[in-house]
Amino acid sequence: MKQTSQHHQLIIIGAGGSGLTAAVTARDLGIDAAIIESNDRIGKKVLTTGNGRCNITNESTATGTDEAVALARKYHSNQGAFPLPVLQQFGVRQAIDFFATLGLPLISLEDGRMYPMSLQAAAVLEIFKLALEDRNVPVYFQTKVLDVTYSPNHPRFTLQCQTENEEQVVYTSEYLFLCTGGLTAPKTGTDGSGYVLAERLGHTRIYPVPGIVQLKLDYPYLKELSGIKFEGMGRILVRDEVIRSEYGEILFTDYGISGPPILQLSRKAAYQLAKEEEVILAVDLMSGRTEEELVDFLETHWGIFGHRTVADSLAGILNKKLIPVLLKEAGIDEQLHLLCQDLTWKMKKEFYRLLKRWEFKVTDTNGFTHAQTTAGGIDTEELTTGTLESKLVPGLYLAGEVMDVDGDCGGYNLQWAWSSGHVAARALAKHLSGG
Incomplete structure (x- = not known):
């Protein structure tokens, strides 16, 4: 079976949001970077975000003097403070500027959610594709990393890979970025394989659950x-x-x-x-009424329409399909023709409770195929705060969803992809320059 080999200063595993950002940033900073991707194109998962429009970030936190602090509150990790130093270096404003330099202007829609002006996720990938071509960053498509080993000698990292045609390929590098994603949308390539590679290099996985x-x-x-x-x-x-x-x-x-x-x-x-x-x-x-206000409202309503059935009295107040179920829960089901004036206090009290606390x-x-993000992943205790370099393996960096950081809904998980990819690349460049 044919075997070939390639060497690069930096190899990035995964051409998702974090991997693409890392590659562009690293190349701009003079690093010989290449991407290994198991799919036949870049950013396959990005296409599925924001209902096909790609919710790139969210500007609702980008106000005041503590923008990074406000943004960091949208993230969750076993180390609650871990995302902040990354977001202080590359937050929402930096993401907007970054995409502007690539030729992708953003617009803000509901709740501060920002999208490409064209409202097409495909535009984001097209811009990244052009950016990689402009910078001569090679992408090795349809290549699966089967194993990775580390050596204190050079080259540090050796990756055993296999192409779609079952060709065995060995890639070597001095530095390695794991940008493989978590477990969501396995059909797009985020199948948890990055956890396995990190564990082979000595890292620990925090139990992942759908987010x-x-x-x-x-x-x-x-x-x-x-x-x-x-x-x-x-x-x-x-x-x-x-x-x-x-x-x-x-x-x-x-x-x-x-x-x-x-x-x-x-x-x-x-x-x-x-x-x-x-x-x-x-x-x-x-939720728009306190319990006291709710009681006053319905007592008055039923007092006026005491001659109507309870079910009829609720038309226009509650969704029609909700009414029989709620009445059944309140013990009024067997008396569907009960008039409002005949309601007992016990019935009313239970109905009020259901409306306020059902x-x-x-x-x-639902499983990972329906989830938008993975909660859990590689333990951030094993990463250097602010650079994302491994404390266990020199030259290994993690970015994106593979680590135990996940954000709320609304563009925050893609923001973490851009932020962590950029910060990891800058940290490596600073290391290489002796800064």
Whole structure:
């Protein structure tokens, strides 16, 4: 079987957001960089982000004097403070400028979310493709890294690879960037292989769970609720303590629940479930009113329309599909023709409780194929703060989702890709210059 070999000063494994940014930055700083990519094109996962528009970043935190601090609050890690030094070097404003220099102007839409002006994810990849060509950065496509070894001698890193045609290729380098992503969207190449390579070099993996993903619920009437949307507050409770709350449009599905607030809550739910804790989702259908205001409103409403059935009295107040399920939950189901004037205080009290705190048992999340990010990954305790170089293996750097850093929904995970890729490349350049 034919075997060839190639050597570069820096090899970057993965042509996703972090790998592409690292390659462009490294080459601009005079580093001989090359990319190894298992797919047949760059940035395959980037195409799937932002509903095909590519939510590049989010400018809602880019105000005031503590922009990086505000931005860092959008991220989660076993080391809560770990993302901040990276974001201080390359935050939202730097990302906007970076893409401007590549020829990609951005626009801001809802909630500060920023997209390419064309609103096409493909434009981002086209710009990166041109940038790589302008800088003569080689990309070795359809090449899978099977193994990596480190030596204190030169070359430090030896990568055993295989092409689509089963050709064996050996790549060597003095420096290595792992930009392989996590476990989300395995069809795009983010299949967790980067964890295996990092572990072979001595690193530790923090148990990964799906992040920004839908929740599965144990509830008998999900089919009746499926498709219902409403504006409300969702809260994750563990041992009756609220550990995170989010507001926005919530959607019931035939398996459970979705919508932006649920996606934001999912990380907390996933990790608590992994610890075998009981996780409860409490939904507030009337978050615009306090419980006292809600009671006053419905008491007045039912007083006026006491001659109507309870079900009829709620038309126009609640989604029509919600009404029979809520009445059933409140114990009014067997009395569907019950008039408002005949409601007992016990019935009313239970109905008020459901409107303000309707509780569901969370059994699981949807899997990594439905998740937008991976929570968990290579332990950041083993990386140097602010440079992303391995503390265990000199010359090894990590960037992007492969490490235990993940962001909230809204462009923050791609921002981490750009930030970490850029910072790692600059740190390497500084090292090489003796700075």
